[in-house]
Amino acid sequence: MEDFIEAFFNFGILAEAWPILLDGLLQTLLLSALVVPLGILGGLILALLSTARTRWIRWPLMAWVDVFRSLPPLVLLVFIYAGLPFAGFEVSAFTAVAIGFFLNTGAYYGEIMRAGIESVPAGQMEAARSLGLSRAQGMRLVVLPQAVRNVLPDLISNTLEVVKLTSIAAVVALPELLFQARQAQSVTFNATPIMAAAVAYFILLWPVVRLLSKLENRQLARRA
Amino acid sequence: MSNWDKFTNSFFNARVAWEYAPKILDGLWLTILLAGCIIVAGILAGLVLAVIRAMGIRPLNWLIIFTVDLFRALPPLVIIVLIFFGLPAAGINMSGFVAAWLALSLVLMAFSEEIFWAGITAVPPGQWEASRSLGLPFLVTFVLIILPQAVRMVIPPLVNRTIAITKGTALASVVAVPDILGAAQAGVSFSFNPTPLTLGAAAYLLLFLPVVIAGRWVETRFAWKR
Numbered sequence: 485m486e487d488f489i490e491a492f493f494n495f496g497i498l499a500e501a502w503p504i505l506l507d508g509l510l511q512t513l514l515l516s517a518l519v520v521p522l523g524i525l526g527g528l529i530l531a532l533l534s535t536a537r538t539r540w541i542r543w544p545l546m547a548w549v550d551v552f553r554s555l556p557p558l559v560l561l562v563f564i565y566a567g568l569p570f571a572g573f574e575v576s577a578f579t580a581v582a583i584g585f586f587l588n589t590g591a592y593y594g595e596i597m598r599a600g601i602e603s604v605p606a607g608q609m610e611a612a613r614s615l616g617l618s619r620a621q622g623m624r625l626v627v628l629p630q631a632v633r634n635v636l637p638d639l640i641s642n643t644l645e646v647v648k649l650t651s652i653a654a655v656v657a658l659p660e661l662l663f664q665a666r667q668a669q670s671v672t673f674n675a676t677p678i679m680a681a682a683v684a685y686f687i688l689l690w691p692v693v694r695l696l697s698k699l700e701n702r703q704l705a706r707r708a
Numbered sequence: 709m710s711n712w713d714k715f716t717n718s719f720f721n722a723r724v725a726w727e728y729a730p731k732i733l734d735g736l737w738l739t740i741l742l743a744g745c746i747i748v749a750g751i752l753a754g755l756v757l758a759v760i761r762a763m764g765i766r767p768l769n770w771l772i773i774f775t776v777d778l779f780r781a782l783p784p785l786v787i788i789v790l791i792f793f794g795l796p797a798a799g800i801n802m803s804g805f806v807a808a809w810l811a812l813s814l815v816l817m818a819f820s821e822e823i824f825w826a827g828i829t830a831v832p833p834g835q836w837e838a839s840r841s842l843g844l845p846f847l848v849t850f851v852l853i854i855l856p857q858a859v860r861m862v863i864p865p866l867v868n869r870t871i872a873i874t875k876g877t878a879l880a881s882v883v884a885v886p887d888i889l890g891a892a893q894a895g896v897s898f899s900f901n902p903t904p905l906t907l908g909a910a911a912y913l914l915l916f917l918p919v920v921i922a923g924r925w926v927e928t929r930f931a932w933k934r
Contacts, residue, residue: 491797550924554916555909556878559889563909566893567902570718645872648783655785655882662786666793675794682786689781697777701826 490674497676501668505677508664509684515660516647519585523646526586527593532623534598552591558652560584565656577658581650589646596638600631637699644692648685661685724903728895732907735891738805739915742887743874745809750816751870757817758824762850772821779818784876787811792883808880816873823866827858863930867923875916888912 534545552560565580575583604627612622632639654663661681668677761772779787792807802810831854839849881890888911895904 488798492794550917550920551913554913554920556875556889556912556916558878558881559909559912562889562893563902563905566896567719567905570902571715644780648781651783651785652879662783662789666789669793675790675797678786678790678794682782682790685783685786686778686781690777693777693780696780697822700822701829 492675492679494674494676497668497672497674498680501665501672501677501680504664504668505661505680505684508659508661508681511659511664512647512650512661515581515650515653515658518582519589519650520643520646522582522586523589523593526590527595527597530590530594531597531601534594535601535623549591549594552587553595555588557584557588557649558655560588561652561656577653577656580656581653581658585646585649589642589649592642592645593639596635596642597631599638600635601627603634604630637696640692640699641696644689644696647689651685718902719906721901721903724895724899724901725907728891728899728904729907731886731891731895732888732904732911735886735888735908736911736915738885739877739887739911742805742809742812742877742880742885746812746816746874746877747870749809749813750873751820751866753813753817754820754822755824757821758828759850759855761821761825762828762854776818776821779814780822782815784812784815784873785879785882787814788879788883804880804883804885807883808877808885812873812876812879815876816870819869819873820866823862823869824858827862828854830861831857860930864927867926871916871919871923875912878912888915 530545530549534542536542561580561584564575564584565577568575568580608626608630609619609622612626613619617625650660651662653660654666657663659667661684665677665681669675757772757776761769788808788811791802791811792804795802795807835853835857836849839853840846844853877887878889880887881893884890886894888908892904892908895907896902
């Protein structure tokens with residue numbers, strides 16, 4: 485038992501590793517603050533385009549979304565980071581992460597928002613148009629607010645997944661929380677820094693998980 | 709050499725592709741094997757936890773809820789790293805394959821427990837009452853009446869979640885498992901040409917694109933009746 489505490493909950497090591505871990509946590513938060521809005525923006529563009537009437541827009545869009553939902557995010561990231569330099573584009577780890585997340589999470593957000601828009605009855609847009617609002621105004625002021633409300637649990641759930649996913653940036657040596665924890669672990673030969681990172685993720689995300697659990701149950705109860 | 713030639717020579721190099729295709733194919737089988745093991749273990753464990761939770765033993769339920777929350781909140785890669793690089797400090801050594809399997813199974817267990825549980829609570833209480841008043845015991849009611857309705861209800865979210873977590877098998881490459889991504893990355897560093905990555909991406913598309921498209925179909929087929 486003492487060995488276990490020594491290896492996983494070693495306060496001496498924690499005190500030593502604290503500054504880099506904190507730095508990593510900050511990077512994780514910053515990265516999340518960048519990629520979540522980026523993904524939502526991408527998703528919104530995809531969802532709005534998918535309301536187009538012509539199938540020449542809708543079908544390629546669906547293919548785009550399905551391709552980026554099929555590729556594991558890590559594969560996309562490695563392809564961008566390790567592959568693009570061969571095509572003459574040197575990308576920093578940060579840029580690679582931003583591009584990869586934009587493509588991957590944009591597709592997921594797009595699917596969710598498309599479902600949201602489709603869940604709003606067509607009569608809402610018709611009513612908005614007959615009140616003299618333009619199509620854009622009807623979308624922005626009438627349809628989108630209802631759409632977002634309808635799929636809010638899914639949006640929050642996806643955002644949680646995106647924040648968790650930022651940990652894969654460690655693979656391309658972006659100094660976020662997991663990467664810093666691994667660095668500290670390999671220097672100290674002790675698992676405490678990784679444990680600390682796990683605890684940090686848990687403290688950060690547990691409230692979101694609780695909230696989601698409540699929202700999902702309520703949604704299901706309403707439907708049944 | 710024109711730019712276009714340079715591009716095809718890097719990303720669609722036939723010679724490199726020919727050389728590394730067998731390795732990627734081995735990786736493909738390994739990915740399928742890993743994914744299969746995760747799906748079986750994760751969903752079964754999730755179902756068992758949901759059934760135990762339905763029995764309503766308080767302290768046990770708190771433990772289940774905490775476990776589920778824990779594995780929903782932690783990034784899968786963090787769990788894999790913790791198991792693979794952390795547990796040896798406690799004297800437990802696992803291969804990368806087992807570490808990735810264990811980590812992702814735990815994650816899928818957590819998500820599927822939550823989904824099964826939501827389905828079980830969504831079955832109207834009248835079903836319980838009717839079945840019990842017909843003289844069926846608790847367990848029979850649960851297995852024959854409640855569970856089938858609950859499972860049917862939760863198929864779309866369960867399929868989506870399973871696909872999402874199965875894609876996490878690519879994370880196993882981080883702990884030196886020669887799955888598709890692992891084999892592709894090894895290929896790139898040996899050949900100094902990104903064609904193996906192109907092959908790897910194609911392999912993932914081959915594997916997951918049909919599943920994603922089938923997922924769309926499942927969503928409409930089992931959609932909630934409004």
